Structures are given as structure tokens and as C-alpha cells.
Amino acid sequence: MQTRLYSTIAMLxxxxxxxxxxxxxVESYRAHGLFxxxxxxxxxxxxDGTLAQKALLAAKAVRDFGILLGEKRRVVVHVHAAxxxxxxxxxxxxxxxxxxxxxxxxxxxxxxxxRSIRWALERAAVVCVxxxxxxxxxxxxxxxxxxxxAPPPVAITVPEVARPNLVLxxxxxxxxxxxYDLLExxxxxxxxxxxxxLVCAGDGDRIGVAHYAERLGIADAxxxxxxxxxxxxxxxxxxxxxxxxxxxxxxxxxxxxxxMSAGVPIVASPVGGIAEVVADGASGFLVAPGDKxxxxxxxxxxxxxxxxxxxxxxxxxxxxxxxxxxxRALPVLEKLYESLGVGALMQRTPRVQPVALRKAA
Numbered sequence: 001m002q003t004r005l006y007s008t009i010a011m012l013x014x015x016x017x018x019x020x021x022x023x024x025x026v027e028s029y030r031a032h033g034l035f036x037x038x039x040x041x042x043x044x045x046x047x048d049g050t051l052a053q054k055a056l057l058a059a060k061a062v063r064d065f066g067i068l069l070g071e072k073r074r075v076v077v078h079v080h081a082a083x084x085x086x087x088x089x090x091x092x093x094x095x096x097x098x099x100x101x102x103x104x105x106x107x108x109x110x111x112x113x114x115r116s117i118r119w120a121l122e123r124a125a126v127v128c129v130x131x132x133x134x135x136x137x138x139x140x141x142x143x144x145x146x147x148x149x150a151p152p153p154v155a156i157t158v159p160e161v162a163r164p165n166l167v168l169x170x171x172x173x174x175x176x177x178x179x180y181d182l183l184e185x186x187x188x189x190x191x192x193x194x195x196x197x198l199v200c201a202g203d204g205d206r207i208g209v210a211h212y213a214e215r216l217g218i219a220d221a222x223x224x225x226x227x228x229x230x231x232x233x234x235x236x237x238x239x240x241x242x243x244x245x246x247x248x249x250x251x252x253x254x255x256x257x258x259x260m261s262a263g264v265p266i267v268a269s270p271v272g273g274i275a276e277v278v279a280d281g282a283s284g285f286l287v288a289p290g291d292k293x294x295x296x297x298x299x300x301x302x303x304x305x306x307x308x309x310x311x312x313x314x315x316x317x318x319x320x321x322x323x324x325x326x327x328r329a330l331p332v333l334e335k336l337y338e339s340l341g342v343g344a345l346m347q348r349t350p351r352v353q354p355v356a357l358r359k360a361a
Contacts, residue, residue, distance in 0.1 A: 005340070005342075006075060006343075007075075008039050008076070009038055009077075010065065010075050011026070011041070011079075011080070012061070013026050013042075014046050014047065015047035018048050019203065021253070024230070026042070028326065029153070030042075032155070032326035037334070037344055038342065040078075041068060044057060045090060076340050076342055077103070079106055081107065082109045084112065087117060091117075094120060105125060105336065107129075108127065108128065108129050109251075111134075111251040113137075121138055126147075126336060126340075128147075128148050128150040130252040131151075131251060131252040133273045133276065148332070150332050150333050151324050151332065152257060153329035153330050154320060154326075155325070156317060157237070161239060164197070165195050165241055166197050166199060166241050167197070167243075167299060168199050168244065169199065169200045170233065170236070170253075170255035171245060172202050172203065173205050174204050177247045178295075179209055180209070181295060182246055183209070183212055184216065186218060186222075189299050192300055193303045196221060196303065198223070199223045199236060201225045201232075201233070202226075202227060206226075209222075209224075210222070210224065240259070240264050242264065242267055242299060243264045243265070243266050243267070245267075246267070246269050246295050247268070247269050250273075251272045252272055252274065259316070260277070260324075261325075263313040263314060265302050266278050266284030266316060267287065270288070274286070277319060282315050283315040285298035285302070
């Protein structure tokens, strides 16, 4: 039996309702009992808001983290980090933890990391990533890093409403995510599906995307919601006929897994970890980045052949259930805590055999 070496898990990441996958994943941890089964003390290090609000939260995080390290001493530090300037903020907390002698779980979210983070990858006790593609990248940068694929837990939903001809895009509004390609495809599909609507949920270049929709003559068919929180996202997924993400680069977007869990068929690019979970022709269609013709054909087929869409949506939900349902995903993380010598507060989720992240048959 593993000796209990550590009494506390200090988890650092985004504040609730902050934009991005970290807040969504942490909220899922909380909602499905991780914080009640394990001695987790969560410290929010960043948030949306004004510069003053962000600075105040960061100062509070530094204070609380310092107090925790000083009082508890036997602490495992679980740091959630995204790419960009924010990574170095989290890296500072990681550095303080290493100086204090605490083992660090470095949990990477999204893509866009570069080789400059090698030192962090090599010094972490374990690097957690969402998919096999990310694991391969980490090992290419830091060969000696101990890397664990920790699937994000996503609840399975079974909406009972009829789905209109609505294509949903959830993500940052930028060319790299394929939004302009999607607009062109929607403009062509609309000739066969006149009541087609595209809902763009996310922040980014809303003005540029809106102007392009006007040029294509589909401004009346495109709706912008801005960033949506968990409840707004659920409502959109309940009514979406297709989830589209023809991205040029991605890791494994949580929004894509959420769409699958809601029974929405997928049209996406086989980049990052997407091809690991979307089986082409079974749970959705995979189209090469920039292949607007294939994107148009895939959307048209799913919107016109609703029986096919229903079958693919059901397959998508079953894939999500098998790999990302909380009772499947959380034991991977809980087993990691146990292996590092953290004592559970109560019996953890019943152990299940982790499901390999491979294409569904």
C-alpha cells in the first residue's frame, strides 16, 4: 500500500466562469466530487476582467499559496496551464513549489506551447495532457518527462428536443480555427438548406467574421453570442444539428467532447487529438484543414440526411461516454494522486480500466 506522504493538494488555475478550457475542466472536477474525495485546496490564479481585478486576484493567489506551503509543507502542487504569457505566471508558482520541495503536476491545456517550456516539463513530477498527440509532443521536447494522458471529464447529456438546421461553432473567432472556411461552406449549403443558421459562440475577431458573412450574403443566417458559460453552452448543444470545427491547429478542445457527449455529430479537422476521438464516417466527418469542398459536402449531408445525423450523434455520445464520462476520466487523475502518496478523504470513484485513446470502430 502506498505510504501517505502528502496531506494536501494545492490546485492552481483559472477562477470559475473564466474563459477557456481550464475553468471548464476544474468545474467538472468540482461537480463530480473530486474536491470532496481528495484534500484539494483550490487557488485561482487568473480571471477575466479588468487589469486591476486580475492583479488583485494574482496578489491574493501569491499570498494564499505562500501561506499554504508554509503551513502544510507536505503539499502536492497541481498546476493547470495554457500556452502564452499566462504560462509563465503559472510557472512562477511551479518554481516556488519546487523550491519548497513539493512535487508538481503540470497540467497542460490546449495547444500553442513551444520548446521554451522544456525546463518546466523536465522538472515536473508528472505532465498531464488531454490526448496522445499532446503526449507525443511533450516527449519530443523533453524525452525524460513523465507524461500522463488525463482525459477531461465531461458529463453525458441526452437532450429530448428537436434539432433545427443549426450549425454550431464554439471557439475563438480566428482564421486558424477555420471560421472563414466554415462561412464559405455555410453560404454554399444554404442553397439546399434555406433555413440553415450558423451560431458562432466565442470571442475573437467578431467584426472581421461578421464583415465576411456580409460579403458572402449570409449575414442574416449568422448569429454571434460571444463567449458563453456552461449553461449557455448546454442550451446551444441541445439545439445544434452539427458541431463544426474545421481548425488548422488544435489539441483536444473540451467543447468538441461536450458536443459529442450531447449527441451532436461532428465535422472537424483531424488535427491534434481530434482524430483520436472522432471516427470518420461513424461519429462525424473529418475534413482536411482548408478543404472547403469536403467541409461543404459533410455539412450538407448531415443536415439533409437526419437519420445519418442521428446515428452519428448516438455514436459520438457513446464514444464520449466510454472515454470522458466522469466515472471513466476521473480515476486516471485519482490514481495519480494515490501514486504520489496523497491520502484520500473518502473512497474515490470506483476504479475502471482506463480506455485507450484510439479511434472508435
